[in-house]
Amino acid sequence: MTDTAPGLPRLGTTLFSLTLEQRRPGRDLASLVAEVAARDLGPGLEMVAFQSLRGWPRLDDDAVREVRGVIDASGLTPSCLAINLDLGLYPGRLLSDDEAYEYVAVQVRGAAALGFPAVRVGIECGPEIMTRLLPLAEQLGVKVGVEIHAPLTIEAPPVAALKELFTRLDTPWLGFIPDMSASMRAVPDAVDDAHRVAGISPELTALTKELWAEPGPTMAKFPELERRAAEAGATPAQLGNLRMLFTMHGRMAPERWAEFFPHVVHVHGKFYGIVDGPDGLTDPSIDWPAVARVLREQGYTGFVSSEYEAHAYSDRYSAFDQIRSQHDMLKRLLEAEPAVAAR
Amino acid sequence: MGPLDDQVVRADSLTATADGLDIAVYSHWYRALPLPSLARVDLTVDGRRIDPAELSVTVNGTRHPFSGLAEAGDEYWFTTDPLVLHVPVETAPGREHRVQLLLGLSIPYILTGPDRVPLVAPSATDKTLTAAGART
Numbered sequence: 001m002t003d004t005a006p007g008l009p010r011l012g013t014t015l016f017s018l019t020l021e022q023r024r025p026g027r028d029l030a031s032l033v034a035e036v037a038a039r040d041l042g043p044g045l046e047m048v049a050f051q052s053l054r055g056w057p058r059l060d061d062d063a064v065r066e067v068r069g070v071i072d073a074s075g076l077t078p079s080c081l082a083i084n085l086d087l088g089l090y091p092g093r094l095l096s097d098d099e100a101y102e103y104v105a106v107q108v109r110g111a112a113a114l115g116f117p118a119v120r121v122g123i124e125c126g127p128e129i130m131t132r133l134l135p136l137a138e139q140l141g142v143k144v145g146v147e148i149h150a151p152l153t154i155e156a157p158p159v160a161a162l163k164e165l166f167t168r169l170d171t172p173w174l175g176f177i178p179d180m181s182a183s184m185r186a187v188p189d190a191v192d193d194a195h196r197v198a199g200i201s202p203e204l205t206a207l208t209k210e211l212w213a214e215p216g217p218t219m220a221k222f223p224e225l226e227r228r229a230a231e232a233g234a235t236p237a238q239l240g241n242l243r244m245l246f247t248m249h250g251r252m253a254p255e256r257w258a259e260f261f262p263h264v265v266h267v268h269g270k271f272y273g274i275v276d277g278p279d280g281l282t283d284p285s286i287d288w289p290a291v292a293r294v295l296r297e298q299g300y301t302g303f304v305s306s307e308y309e310a311h312a313y314s315d316r317y318s319a320f321d322q323i324r325s326q327h328d329m330l331k332r333l334l335e336a337e338p339a340v341a342a343r
Numbered sequence: 344m345g346p347l348d349d350q351v352v353r354a355d356s357l358t359a360t361a362d363g364l365d366i367a368v369y370s371h372w373y374r375a376l377p378l379p380s381l382a383r384v385d386l387t388v389d390g391r392r393i394d395p396a397e398l399s400v401t402v403n404g405t406r407h408p409f410s411g412l413a414e415a416g417d418e419y420w421f422t423t424d425p426l427v428l429h430v431p432v433e434t435a436p437g438r439e440h441r442v443q444l445l446l447g448l449s450i451p452y453i454l455t456g457p458d459r460v461p462l463v464a465p466s467a468t469d470k471t472l473t474a475a476g477a478r479t
Binding site for chain 2: 016019022023048050051052054056085086088089091094122124194197198241244311312
């Protein structure tokens, strides 16, 4: 296992990183978990329940026993189970608050049965449902974390409302799960592969990356993106792909993750590719030295789940190798002596 | 957009049956989705647009009329399972068909815009494939 020194964040892997691997013939949950362990990509193990667990959210006792057996045999430590509130389950309406609570509660119970100490929900799980979940979380000993994923930032009103709630309730059972997609420094190069397949010209991809990197709120850049993409002859489907780059990759300063503490229950080490640079392993699109500094300064000792997501754009890279590189990089950064305070 | 798009309809997806063409379809989304998420199935076979009302769909071993999926919110299409579209077109083992499919999956936890409407994630396929014979 990639064990970090005591008192530091612990590393791990989410099986979401292996989305393409999961589809290969002969693969099943047991083989993916075993390979994560064999490649020392623990100690933490996270998975997306609806992705990895057939029959979720209604696992019978045999299924629970089987999944627990797979995890136990691997020697990995369950860190977090990603669950979903499918508010838009039915066409033309959203679930009522009672339906939404039940939809999540059954999954929190399922996570507890599987031995996970935390669950991840999305921002659609607002203050009202979170408040209702608190007694259940306490009773089961399962923390409930709202993922802060691009395009969310600390300033987004739903995030601010949750922060106010967590501060007021002052409980360890509810909190945030920072996802590094919200604080990127560049659009990942892996998108080039997907754009080539989608027939988007390299010039248009470059233009979108440039606009993304300019200062200012991302929302304000959509009109210019749409105008210039239309001038360049982009089809509506291609424009949809370009818009997605603005939605999936946020530009919040990584130092601002400090403002989510002490209400952080888990961390998603989202990344899109580690490269071997002149100074060793580095991530061109995420400033990990800055992130590691925040986690260390805040005294965070929970898990950072490596979440490789370039599989959404390209199948050129091995997710296993990428996580290995990220773990090696993170271990070095986390264990480095704290930088001498310059101020 | 992405590597899973090419796997929505695979080389061995077509099967000729007694009542038409079966097309095995795989999800381009990473997680299991409830059946109402199958929001849009724009299917054209050999140039003929197939009205969704003519389709039935087998998932988890149960055959549903396409219109019935919207109410099957407690059933999920698992990540690695195909669902089968039963298409009323004439075919036979060994016959080639051009399959054009725009599959739009409604993503029930990603709500967009002021009206909080689920994102529809599209995947487009255009392949000419050979139908296998039905296994008996």
